Amino acid sequence: MRNGEKRSNFECVAVRPASFECVAANPGEIQTVNGPILPGHAGITMIHEHLMVDLTCYCHSPQAAHEKSLVKAPVSLKTLTWIRRNYTSNLDNLTLDEPDLAVEELLEFKYAGGGTIVDAGNIGLGRDPKALQRIADASGLNIVMGAGYYVHQSHPANMDEISEEAICGEIVADVRDGVGSDRIRAGLIGELGCSWPMHPNEQKVLRAGAKAQKATGAPISVHVGLHRESPHQIAQILDRAGADLSRVALCHMDREAPANIERLVELCKMGCYLEFDAFGMDTWDFPDAPNYPQAPIDRITDAQRVELIVRLADKGHLDRIVVSHDIAYKMRLKKFGGSGYDHILSVCVPIMRRKGLGDAEMRKILIENPVRLLTFA
Numbered sequence: 317m318r319n320g321e322k323r324s325n326f327e328c329v330a331v332r333p334a335s336f337e338c339v340a341a342n343p344g345e346i347q348t349v350n351g352p353i354l355p356g357h358a359g360i361t362m363i364h365e366h367l368m369v370d371l372t373c374y375c376h377s378p379q380a381a382h383e384k385s386l387v388k389a390p391v392s393l394k395t396l397t398w399i400r401r402n403y404t405s406n407l408d409n410l411t412l413d414e415p416d417l418a419v420e421e422l423l424e425f426k427y428a429g430g431g432t433i434v435d436a437g438n439i440g441l442g443r444d445p446k447a448l449q450r451i452a453d454a455s456g457l458n459i460v461m462g463a464g465y466y467v468h469q470s471h472p473a474n475m476d477e478i479s480e481e482a483i484c485g486e487i488v489a490d491v492r493d494g495v496g497s498d499r500i501r502a503g504l505i506g507e508l509g510c511s512w513p514m515h516p517n518e519q520k521v522l523r524a525g526a527k528a529q530k531a532t533g534a535p536i537s538v539h540v541g542l543h544r545e546s547p548h549q550i551a552q553i554l555d556r557a558g559a560d561l562s563r564v565a566l567c568h569m570d571r572e573a574p575a576n577i578e579r580l581v582e583l584c585k586m587g588c589y590l591e592f593d594a595f596g597m598d599t600w601d602f603p604d605a606p607n608y609p610q611a612p613i614d615r616i617t618d619a620q621r622v623e624l625i626v627r628l629a630d631k632g633h634l635d636r637i638v639v640s641h642d643i644a645y646k647m648r649l650k651k652f653g654g655s656g657y658d659h660i661l662s663v664c665v666p667i668m669r670r671k672g673l674g675d676a677e678m679r680k681i682l683i684e685n686p687v688r689l690l691t692f693a
Protein backbone atom coordinates (compact mmCIF):
# COMPACT_ATOMS: atom_id res chain seq x y z
CA MET A 317 0.00 0.00 0.00
CA ARG A 318 1.40 3.39 -0.95
CA ASN A 319 1.49 6.34 1.41
CA GLY A 320 -1.82 8.13 1.49
CA GLU A 321 -3.79 5.27 -0.05
CA LYS A 322 -6.96 4.35 1.72
CA ARG A 323 -7.75 0.77 2.56
CA SER A 324 -11.40 -0.25 2.71
CA ASN A 325 -12.99 -2.69 5.08
CA PHE A 326 -12.77 -5.33 2.38
CA GLU A 327 -9.85 -7.44 1.30
CA CYS A 328 -10.17 -7.37 -2.42
CA VAL A 329 -7.73 -7.40 -5.27
CA ALA A 330 -8.55 -6.79 -8.91
CA VAL A 331 -7.24 -9.68 -10.96
CA ARG A 332 -7.41 -9.82 -14.74
CA PRO A 333 -5.55 -11.71 -17.40
CA ALA A 334 -2.01 -10.47 -18.03
CA SER A 335 -2.67 -10.28 -21.74
CA PHE A 336 -5.83 -9.92 -23.76
CA GLU A 337 -7.33 -13.33 -24.34
CA CYS A 338 -9.36 -13.49 -27.50
CA VAL A 339 -12.01 -15.83 -26.10
CA ALA A 340 -15.62 -15.25 -25.09
CA ALA A 341 -16.86 -15.81 -21.55
CA ASN A 342 -18.20 -19.26 -20.71
CA PRO A 343 -21.16 -19.82 -18.42
CA GLY A 344 -19.98 -19.12 -14.89
CA GLU A 345 -17.60 -16.33 -15.95
CA ILE A 346 -17.82 -12.53 -16.13
CA GLN A 347 -16.91 -10.92 -19.44
CA THR A 348 -14.66 -7.87 -19.17
CA VAL A 349 -13.11 -5.77 -21.94
CA ASN A 350 -9.91 -7.72 -21.33
CA GLY A 351 -11.51 -11.14 -21.49
CA PRO A 352 -13.33 -13.40 -19.06
CA ILE A 353 -12.66 -13.49 -15.32
CA LEU A 354 -13.89 -15.79 -12.59
CA PRO A 355 -16.54 -14.31 -10.28
CA GLY A 356 -14.18 -14.71 -7.32
CA HIS A 357 -11.81 -12.23 -8.96
CA ALA A 358 -14.32 -9.40 -9.38
CA GLY A 359 -14.24 -8.02 -5.83
CA ILE A 360 -16.23 -4.94 -4.95
CA THR A 361 -18.28 -4.11 -8.03
CA MET A 362 -20.05 -0.95 -9.15
CA ILE A 363 -22.85 -2.14 -11.42
CA HIS A 364 -23.69 1.11 -13.23
CA GLU A 365 -21.17 3.80 -14.06
CA HIS A 366 -20.00 5.65 -17.16
CA LEU A 367 -16.29 6.20 -17.81
CA MET A 368 -16.68 7.41 -21.39
CA VAL A 369 -20.09 8.78 -22.35
CA ASP A 370 -21.93 11.07 -24.72
CA LEU A 371 -25.28 12.02 -23.20
CA THR A 372 -25.82 15.00 -25.47
CA CYS A 373 -28.99 13.35 -26.84
CA TYR A 374 -30.65 14.83 -23.75
CA CYS A 375 -29.36 18.37 -24.23
CA HIS A 376 -32.08 20.97 -24.48
CA SER A 377 -31.40 24.66 -24.87
CA PRO A 378 -32.81 27.08 -22.30
CA GLN A 379 -35.25 29.73 -23.54
CA ALA A 380 -33.65 32.82 -22.00
CA ALA A 381 -31.09 34.64 -24.16
CA HIS A 382 -28.63 35.14 -21.28
CA GLU A 383 -28.59 31.37 -20.63
CA LYS A 384 -28.14 30.19 -24.21
CA SER A 385 -24.40 30.86 -24.22
CA LEU A 386 -24.06 28.55 -21.22
CA VAL A 387 -25.02 25.53 -23.33
CA LYS A 388 -21.60 25.53 -24.96
CA ALA A 389 -19.57 26.83 -21.99
CA PRO A 390 -16.99 24.51 -20.44
CA VAL A 391 -17.65 23.14 -16.95
CA SER A 392 -15.71 25.44 -14.61
CA LEU A 393 -16.06 27.07 -11.20
CA LYS A 394 -17.69 30.01 -12.97
CA THR A 395 -20.39 27.91 -14.63
CA LEU A 396 -20.78 25.12 -12.08
CA THR A 397 -23.62 26.59 -10.03
CA TRP A 398 -25.76 27.10 -13.15
CA ILE A 399 -24.80 23.67 -14.53
CA ARG A 400 -25.70 21.91 -11.30
CA ARG A 401 -29.21 23.39 -11.60
CA ASN A 402 -29.40 22.74 -15.36
CA TYR A 403 -27.24 19.66 -15.77
CA THR A 404 -28.88 18.50 -19.02
CA SER A 405 -28.42 21.88 -20.72
CA ASN A 406 -24.63 21.97 -20.95
CA LEU A 407 -22.86 19.96 -23.65
CA ASP A 408 -19.52 19.74 -21.82
CA ASN A 409 -21.22 18.44 -18.69
CA LEU A 410 -22.95 15.72 -20.75
CA THR A 411 -19.67 14.39 -22.14
CA LEU A 412 -16.97 12.21 -20.54
CA ASP A 413 -14.29 11.75 -23.20
CA GLU A 414 -10.90 11.80 -21.47
CA PRO A 415 -9.50 8.31 -20.71
CA ASP A 416 -6.64 9.72 -18.61
CA LEU A 417 -9.06 11.66 -16.44
CA ALA A 418 -11.22 8.53 -16.09
CA VAL A 419 -8.18 6.61 -14.82
CA GLU A 420 -7.31 9.36 -12.34
CA GLU A 421 -10.85 9.38 -10.96
CA LEU A 422 -11.15 5.58 -10.96
CA LEU A 423 -7.97 5.09 -8.93
CA GLU A 424 -9.86 6.61 -5.98
CA PHE A 425 -12.35 3.74 -6.30
CA LYS A 426 -9.53 1.22 -6.54
CA TYR A 427 -7.67 2.61 -3.51
CA ALA A 428 -10.94 2.45 -1.55
CA GLY A 429 -11.07 -1.29 -2.27
CA GLY A 430 -12.88 -1.48 -5.63
CA GLY A 431 -12.21 -4.28 -8.12
CA THR A 432 -14.73 -4.13 -10.97
CA ILE A 433 -16.70 -1.41 -12.66
CA VAL A 434 -19.46 -1.64 -15.27
CA ASP A 435 -19.54 1.02 -17.96
CA ALA A 436 -23.24 0.76 -18.82
CA GLY A 437 -22.82 2.77 -22.03
CA ASN A 438 -23.95 1.25 -25.31
CA ILE A 439 -24.99 2.37 -28.79
CA GLY A 440 -26.27 5.95 -28.50
CA LEU A 441 -24.21 6.68 -25.40
CA GLY A 442 -20.89 6.98 -27.21
CA ARG A 443 -19.68 3.48 -26.29
CA ASP A 444 -15.89 3.44 -26.69
CA PRO A 445 -14.44 -0.10 -26.42
CA LYS A 446 -10.84 0.86 -27.15
CA ALA A 447 -10.83 3.62 -24.54
CA LEU A 448 -12.39 1.29 -21.96
CA GLN A 449 -9.66 -1.26 -22.58
CA ARG A 450 -7.02 1.43 -22.19
CA ILE A 451 -8.63 2.59 -18.92
CA ALA A 452 -8.73 -1.02 -17.67
CA ASP A 453 -5.04 -1.48 -18.51
CA ALA A 454 -3.98 1.77 -16.85
CA SER A 455 -6.13 1.40 -13.73
CA GLY A 456 -5.81 -2.35 -13.19
CA LEU A 457 -9.57 -2.56 -12.69
CA ASN A 458 -11.91 -5.05 -14.35
CA ILE A 459 -14.20 -3.15 -16.71
CA VAL A 460 -17.42 -4.60 -18.13
CA MET A 461 -18.92 -2.97 -21.24
CA GLY A 462 -22.56 -2.69 -22.36
CA ALA A 463 -24.45 -3.64 -25.54
CA GLY A 464 -27.77 -2.72 -27.17
CA TYR A 465 -29.46 0.67 -27.52
CA TYR A 466 -30.19 3.54 -25.14
CA VAL A 467 -33.36 5.75 -25.20
CA HIS A 468 -35.09 6.63 -28.48
CA GLN A 469 -33.61 10.17 -28.63
CA SER A 470 -30.23 8.50 -29.22
CA HIS A 471 -31.36 5.92 -31.78
CA PRO A 472 -30.05 5.99 -35.36
CA ALA A 473 -32.28 7.79 -37.89
CA ASN A 474 -33.31 4.52 -39.56
CA MET A 475 -34.29 2.74 -36.32
CA ASP A 476 -37.88 2.21 -37.56
CA GLU A 477 -36.53 -0.01 -40.32
CA ILE A 478 -34.18 -2.10 -38.16
CA SER A 479 -35.92 -5.35 -37.19
CA GLU A 480 -36.06 -6.93 -33.76
CA GLU A 481 -34.10 -9.89 -35.16
CA ALA A 482 -31.38 -7.61 -36.51
CA ILE A 483 -31.03 -5.85 -33.15
CA CYS A 484 -30.87 -9.18 -31.37
CA GLY A 485 -28.21 -10.36 -33.83
CA GLU A 486 -26.17 -7.21 -33.25
CA ILE A 487 -26.28 -7.63 -29.46
CA VAL A 488 -25.35 -11.32 -29.70
CA ALA A 489 -22.41 -10.45 -31.97
CA ASP A 490 -21.19 -7.71 -29.57
CA VAL A 491 -21.24 -10.24 -26.70
CA ARG A 492 -19.88 -13.29 -28.53
CA ASP A 493 -17.52 -11.84 -31.13
CA GLY A 494 -16.85 -8.33 -29.85
CA VAL A 495 -17.49 -4.84 -31.19
CA GLY A 496 -16.04 -3.86 -34.58
CA SER A 497 -12.56 -4.80 -35.70
CA ASP A 498 -11.08 -4.57 -32.20
CA ARG A 499 -13.38 -7.42 -31.11
CA ILE A 500 -13.69 -6.14 -27.56
CA ARG A 501 -16.66 -7.97 -26.06
CA ALA A 502 -19.65 -6.63 -24.15
CA GLY A 503 -20.45 -8.33 -20.84
CA LEU A 504 -23.85 -6.73 -20.25
CA ILE A 505 -26.94 -6.17 -22.40
CA GLY A 506 -27.64 -2.63 -21.28
CA GLU A 507 -28.33 -0.13 -20.24
CA LEU A 508 -31.27 -0.60 -22.61
CA GLY A 509 -33.06 2.74 -22.69
CA CYS A 510 -36.77 3.15 -21.93
CA SER A 511 -38.84 6.33 -21.68
CA TRP A 512 -42.31 7.09 -20.35
CA PRO A 513 -44.43 6.68 -22.33
CA MET A 514 -42.35 3.94 -23.92
CA HIS A 515 -41.37 4.50 -27.56
CA PRO A 516 -42.21 1.56 -29.89
CA ASN A 517 -38.54 1.24 -30.85
CA GLU A 518 -37.55 1.04 -27.18
CA GLN A 519 -40.00 -1.84 -26.81
CA LYS A 520 -38.44 -3.49 -29.86
CA VAL A 521 -34.98 -3.19 -28.28
CA LEU A 522 -36.26 -4.70 -25.00
CA ARG A 523 -37.65 -7.75 -26.80
CA ALA A 524 -34.43 -8.11 -28.81
CA GLY A 525 -32.45 -7.88 -25.55
CA ALA A 526 -34.51 -10.68 -24.01
CA LYS A 527 -33.80 -12.92 -27.00
CA ALA A 528 -30.11 -12.01 -26.96
CA GLN A 529 -29.99 -12.93 -23.28
CA LYS A 530 -31.34 -16.39 -24.11
CA ALA A 531 -28.70 -16.81 -26.80
CA THR A 532 -25.71 -15.56 -24.80
CA GLY A 533 -26.45 -15.97 -21.08
CA ALA A 534 -25.50 -12.32 -20.53
CA PRO A 535 -27.22 -10.16 -17.88
CA ILE A 536 -29.60 -7.32 -18.81
CA SER A 537 -29.92 -3.85 -17.33
CA VAL A 538 -32.64 -1.36 -18.25
CA HIS A 539 -32.78 2.42 -17.80
CA VAL A 540 -36.37 3.01 -16.62
CA GLY A 541 -38.59 5.90 -17.73
CA LEU A 542 -39.42 8.86 -15.50
CA HIS A 543 -42.65 7.39 -14.15
CA ARG A 544 -43.35 5.03 -11.28
CA GLU A 545 -45.13 2.50 -13.54
CA SER A 546 -42.20 2.26 -15.97
CA PRO A 547 -40.26 -0.52 -14.12
CA HIS A 548 -43.34 -2.79 -14.00
CA GLN A 549 -44.06 -2.19 -17.68
CA ILE A 550 -40.46 -3.08 -18.54
CA ALA A 551 -40.47 -6.23 -16.40
CA GLN A 552 -43.70 -7.41 -18.06
CA ILE A 553 -42.38 -6.84 -21.60
CA LEU A 554 -39.11 -8.64 -20.80
CA ASP A 555 -40.98 -11.49 -19.13
CA ARG A 556 -43.29 -11.96 -22.12
CA ALA A 557 -40.28 -11.90 -24.47
CA GLY A 558 -38.70 -14.76 -22.55
CA ALA A 559 -36.06 -12.95 -20.45
CA ASP A 560 -34.88 -14.47 -17.17
CA LEU A 561 -35.98 -11.74 -14.75
CA SER A 562 -33.60 -13.05 -12.11
CA ARG A 563 -30.81 -11.86 -14.44
CA VAL A 564 -32.29 -8.40 -15.04
CA ALA A 565 -31.37 -5.18 -13.23
CA LEU A 566 -33.80 -2.26 -13.25
CA CYS A 567 -31.76 0.94 -13.15
CA HIS A 568 -32.53 4.17 -11.27
CA MET A 569 -34.93 2.64 -8.73
CA ASP A 570 -33.79 5.26 -6.24
CA ARG A 571 -34.65 8.26 -8.36
CA GLU A 572 -37.88 9.73 -7.07
CA ALA A 573 -39.17 10.66 -3.65
CA PRO A 574 -41.21 9.48 -1.91
CA ALA A 575 -40.42 5.89 -2.91
CA ASN A 576 -43.25 3.35 -2.93
CA ILE A 577 -41.72 0.44 -1.02
CA GLU A 578 -44.56 -1.98 -1.78
CA ARG A 579 -44.06 -1.46 -5.53
CA LEU A 580 -40.33 -2.10 -5.08
CA VAL A 581 -41.06 -5.30 -3.15
CA GLU A 582 -43.29 -6.49 -6.04
CA LEU A 583 -40.36 -6.11 -8.44
CA CYS A 584 -38.06 -8.01 -6.05
CA LYS A 585 -40.62 -10.81 -5.89
CA MET A 586 -40.63 -10.96 -9.71
CA GLY A 587 -36.91 -11.67 -9.38
CA CYS A 588 -35.45 -8.38 -10.66
CA TYR A 589 -32.43 -6.67 -9.18
CA LEU A 590 -33.14 -3.10 -8.10
CA GLU A 591 -30.33 -0.68 -8.85
CA PHE A 592 -29.86 2.07 -6.30
CA ASP A 593 -27.50 3.77 -8.66
CA ALA A 594 -27.63 7.50 -8.00
CA PHE A 595 -25.51 7.60 -4.83
CA GLY A 596 -23.72 10.95 -4.73
CA MET A 597 -26.19 12.69 -7.06
CA ASP A 598 -26.93 15.50 -4.66
CA THR A 599 -29.25 17.64 -6.74
CA TRP A 600 -32.81 17.63 -5.46
CA ASP A 601 -34.97 18.07 -8.55
CA PHE A 602 -35.26 17.03 -12.22
CA PRO A 603 -34.52 20.14 -14.33
CA ASP A 604 -35.93 18.58 -17.51
CA ALA A 605 -38.95 16.94 -15.82
CA PRO A 606 -41.42 19.51 -17.25
CA ASN A 607 -40.70 17.88 -20.64
CA TYR A 608 -41.99 14.51 -19.43
CA PRO A 609 -45.62 13.78 -18.60
CA GLN A 610 -46.27 12.92 -14.94
CA ALA A 611 -42.57 12.98 -14.05
CA PRO A 612 -41.69 13.10 -10.34
CA ILE A 613 -40.77 16.41 -8.72
CA ASP A 614 -38.30 15.48 -6.00
CA ARG A 615 -35.13 13.46 -6.14
CA ILE A 616 -34.29 11.06 -3.35
CA THR A 617 -31.25 11.79 -1.12
CA ASP A 618 -28.42 9.44 -0.09
CA ALA A 619 -29.90 9.28 3.42
CA GLN A 620 -33.24 8.15 1.96
CA ARG A 621 -31.44 5.64 -0.30
CA VAL A 622 -29.78 4.00 2.69
CA GLU A 623 -33.09 4.05 4.59
CA LEU A 624 -34.81 2.27 1.68
CA ILE A 625 -32.09 -0.38 1.50
CA VAL A 626 -32.41 -1.03 5.24
CA ARG A 627 -36.21 -1.35 4.89
CA LEU A 628 -35.91 -3.75 1.94
CA ALA A 629 -33.32 -5.75 3.90
CA ASP A 630 -35.75 -5.96 6.84
CA LYS A 631 -38.37 -7.34 4.44
CA GLY A 632 -35.94 -10.04 3.28
CA HIS A 633 -34.99 -8.61 -0.15
CA LEU A 634 -31.35 -7.66 0.32
CA ASP A 635 -30.38 -10.29 -2.30
CA ARG A 636 -31.95 -8.09 -4.98
CA ILE A 637 -30.19 -4.81 -4.16
CA VAL A 638 -27.21 -3.45 -6.07
CA VAL A 639 -25.67 0.01 -5.66
CA SER A 640 -23.72 2.41 -7.86
CA HIS A 641 -23.27 6.10 -8.71
CA ASP A 642 -24.24 6.24 -12.43
CA ILE A 643 -21.68 8.98 -12.98
CA ALA A 644 -22.37 10.40 -16.42
CA TYR A 645 -21.90 14.15 -15.92
CA LYS A 646 -18.62 16.01 -15.52
CA MET A 647 -20.00 17.81 -12.46
CA ARG A 648 -19.96 14.46 -10.65
CA LEU A 649 -16.22 13.90 -11.08
CA LYS A 650 -13.96 15.03 -8.24
CA LYS A 651 -12.07 17.30 -10.63
CA PHE A 652 -15.26 19.33 -11.05
CA GLY A 653 -16.40 19.28 -7.43
CA GLY A 654 -18.36 16.01 -7.52
CA SER A 655 -18.16 13.10 -5.11
CA GLY A 656 -16.55 10.64 -7.53
CA TYR A 657 -16.53 6.87 -8.06
CA ASP A 658 -15.47 6.04 -4.47
CA HIS A 659 -18.34 7.91 -2.78
CA ILE A 660 -20.22 4.72 -1.79
CA LEU A 661 -17.11 3.04 -0.37
CA SER A 662 -15.64 6.10 1.31
CA VAL A 663 -18.76 7.90 2.53
CA CYS A 664 -21.88 5.70 2.37
CA VAL A 665 -20.60 2.35 3.68
CA PRO A 666 -19.75 3.80 7.13
CA ILE A 667 -23.26 5.32 7.28
CA MET A 668 -24.84 2.01 6.22
CA ARG A 669 -22.94 0.29 9.01
CA ARG A 670 -24.18 2.83 11.55
CA LYS A 671 -27.71 2.12 10.34
CA GLY A 672 -27.32 -1.57 11.16
CA LEU A 673 -25.99 -3.27 8.02
CA GLY A 674 -23.17 -5.60 9.05
CA ASP A 675 -20.29 -7.30 7.19
CA ALA A 676 -22.49 -9.99 5.63
CA GLU A 677 -25.01 -7.43 4.38
CA MET A 678 -22.30 -5.14 2.99
CA ARG A 679 -20.70 -8.10 1.22
CA LYS A 680 -24.01 -8.93 -0.44
CA ILE A 681 -24.63 -5.41 -1.69
CA LEU A 682 -21.10 -4.64 -2.83
CA ILE A 683 -19.83 -8.02 -4.04
CA GLU A 684 -22.14 -11.04 -4.07
CA ASN A 685 -25.22 -9.47 -5.71
CA PRO A 686 -23.51 -7.57 -8.55
CA VAL A 687 -21.12 -10.46 -9.19
CA ARG A 688 -24.01 -12.98 -9.37
CA LEU A 689 -25.80 -10.67 -11.79
CA LEU A 690 -22.76 -10.24 -14.06
CA THR A 691 -21.89 -13.94 -14.17
CA PHE A 692 -22.98 -15.49 -17.47
CA ALA A 693 -25.68 -18.17 -17.22
Ligand SMILES: [Zn+2]
Nearest residue numbers: 436507642644
Ligand atom coordinates in the same frame (compact mmCIF):
# COMPACT_ATOMS: atom_id res chain seq x y z
ZN1 LIG B 1 -26.46 5.17 -16.88
